[in-house]
Amino acid sequence: MISVKNLYKTFHNxxxxxxxxxxxxxDIAKGEKVVIVGPSxxxxxxxxxxxxxxxxxxxxxxxxxxxxxxxxxxxxDQIRAQMGMVFQHFNLFPHxxxxxxxxxxxxxxxxxxxxxxxxxAMALLKRIGLEEKANSYxxxxxxxxxxxxxxxxxxxxxxxxxxxxxxxxxxxPEMVGEVLEVMKELAADGMTMAVxxxxxxxxxxxxNRVLFIDGGQILEENEPKEFFSNPQHPRTxxxxxxxxK
Amino acid sequence: xxxxxxxxLYDDFIYQKRYMYLVRGLGNTVLITVFALLxxxxxxxxxxxxxxxxxxxxxxxxxxxxxxxxxxxxLTVIRGTPMVVQLMIMYFVIWASGAPILIAIVSFGxxxxxxxxxxxxxxxxxxxxxxxxxxxxxxxxSRQTMAxxxxxxxxxxxxxAIFNEFIVxxxxxxxxxxxxxxxxxxxxxxxRSITYDAFPPLIVVALVYLVIVIGLTQxxxxxxxxxxxSDLR
Ligand SMILES: Nc1ncnc2c1ncn2[C@@H]1O[C@H](COP(=O)(O)OP(=O)(O)OP(=O)(O)O)[C@@H](O)[C@H]1O
Ligand SMILES: [Mg+2]
Numbered sequence: 262m263i264s265v266k267n268l269y270k271t272f273h274n275x276x277x278x279x280x281x282x283x284x285x286x287x288d289i290a291k292g293e294k295v296v297i298v299g300p301s302x303x304x305x306x307x308x309x310x311x312x313x314x315x316x317x318x319x320x321x322x323x324x325x326x327x328x329x330x331x332x333x334x335x336x337x338d339q340i341r342a343q344m345g346m347v348f349q350h351f352n353l354f355p356h357x358x359x360x361x362x363x364x365x366x367x368x369x370x371x372x373x374x375x376x377x378x379x380x381x382a383m384a385l386l387k388r389i390g391l392e393e394k395a396n397s398y399x400x401x402x403x404x405x406x407x408x409x410x411x412x413x414x415x416x417x418x419x420x421x422x423x424x425x426x427x428x429x430x431x432x433x434p435e436m437v438g439e440v441l442e443v444m445k446e447l448a449a450d451g452m453t454m455a456v457x458x459x460x461x462x463x464x465x466x467x468x469n470r471v472l473f474i475d476g477g478q479i480l481e482e483n484e485p486k487e488f489f490s491n492p493q494h495p496r497t498x499x500x501x502x503x504x505x506k
Numbered sequence: 507x508x509x510x511x512x513x514x515l516y517d518d519f520i521y522q523k524r525y526m527y528l529v530r531g532l533g534n535t536v537l538i539t540v541f542a543l544l545x546x547x548x549x550x551x552x553x554x555x556x557x558x559x560x561x562x563x564x565x566x567x568x569x570x571x572x573x574x575x576x577x578x579x580x581l582t583v584i585r586g587t588p589m590v591v592q593l594m595i596m597y598f599v600i601w602a603s604g605a606p607i608l609i610a611i612v613s614f615g616x617x618x619x620x621x622x623x624x625x626x627x628x629x630x631x632x633x634x635x636x637x638x639x640x641x642x643x644x645x646x647x648s649r650q651t652m653a654x655x656x657x658x659x660x661x662x663x664x665x666x667a668i669f670n671e672f673i674v675x676x677x678x679x680x681x682x683x684x685x686x687x688x689x690x691x692x693x694x695x696x697x698r699s700i701t702y703d704a705f706p707p708l709i710v711v712a713l714v715y716l717v718i719v720i721g722l723t724q725x726x727x728x729x730x731x732x733x734x735x736s737d738l739r
């Protein structure tokens with residue numbers, strides 16, 4: 262479904278330039294759940310954000326359903342409409358009600374009529390037990406509720422793949438569970454997922470494959486059982502040993 | 507000239523309905539202010555969008571480069587010259603045949619637009635980057651994201667500043683008399699020139715401005731209060 266070939270990304274800023282991604286190759290098959298782990302600043306977010314071109318790759322190719330998307334003439338809005346993304350800080354639209362947060366995109370993009378979109382949104386809200394919040398504003402919700410609604414907002418577009426960038430890192434500990442629960446249900450439904458997270462139990466339970474990124478490269482990838490019990494690369498061993506502390 | 511204050515007040519305001527100079531003047535002042543602000547907000551929003559677009563665009567089309575250059579020129583000229591001079595240039599040089607009130611509205615609108623543009627630009631840039639990323643990741647185009655996600659939040663952020671511009675503009679229009687418009691200030695001045703009595707008309711003019719500004723400031727505080735509350739909801 263997604264194929265990344267030789268991806269490089271360099272950021273240029275006032276103090277010079279940093280090469281953040283250094284030749285990433287990766288395939289994500291339909292229905293696969295890939296969890297991406299690695300130390301802070303290793304390029305996990307940048308990698309994920311390159312997948313829907315929130316960051317423009319400096320070099321390399323990204324394919325979505327066989328079609329190169331970082332090529333001239335590609336309508337990136339149409340591609341993004343098929344890829345959901347969930348952010349660490351939720352990024353709900355504070356000036357819109359929960360319902361409107363969920364319906365704005367399908368309605369503006371004329372994928373559904375307003376009635377259809379609202380009907381669909383209410384069904385999604387019901388699925389996460391928040392239908393009574395439909396007319397609330399984001400600031401009236403807890404962090405866990407916000408993130409679950411952010412997930413549902415992406416789902417309202419019927420995406421083919423969902424990208425998660427540390428979806429539980431900004432949450433109070435007692436709210437992490439409810440968000441992971443929604444993600445697990447999504448996984449069980451067969452959604453293709455790429456998840457950057459520090460929740461190793463989630464990785465163990467849900468992932469088909471775990472990628473370890475360090476210094477802008479994938480140093481190791483394996484199915485979760487092997488990855489956690491028998492890490493090969495010294496950096497992976499080091500990273501995992503620090504997590505246990 | 508040892509008339510009693512009552513006689514002076516009668517002469518200045520009541521006799522021959524001279525208070526009407528102030529009433530009509532106030533009407534013109536409000537008219538110019540309201541329509542100039544409307545022009546200012548529309549123009550300011552356009553200029554702000556051009557400048558933000560220019561900053562954000564990776565590939566800058568020639569049209570955008572030209573629009574941005576003209577915007578910059580406009581901001582520099584308007585903010586670098588006195589309002590009265592702009593008004594007189596408009597009245598005596600550029601548009602000598604226009605109706606004075608219309609010329610004043612356009613002049614003050616052009617002037618206000620330069621200040622409102624910077625207010626709106628900062629309002630747009632104060633919206634968290636995550637908001638536009640969320641909009642774009644949902645498949646919205648950059649225009650849709652700007653129109654439905656960023657601008658509503660930006661306007662909310664700058665509503666108090668724009669309302670404040672209304673207050674500033676109301677006082678600034680007092681120079682309209684330079685091009686023969688009978689605004690509130692000019693109204694008081696006309697009474698003075700008829701009665702040769704400066705104190706009462708000018709004090710009353712000042713009081714009228716003061717009362718309006720105090721009232722509008724109360725409204726401003728109410729707006730700020732409501733916005734602060736809606737941020738907490
Ligand atoms: N827009 C940017 N401009 C310049 N440098 C950037 C930008 N975005 C990220 N970086 C740099 O790229 C490097 C990798 O960042 P990235 O956010 O991808 O790391 P990460 O693995 O997600 O880290 P974390 O676990 O802290 O989220 C960091 O050194 C960061 O400072
Ligand atoms: Mg990150």
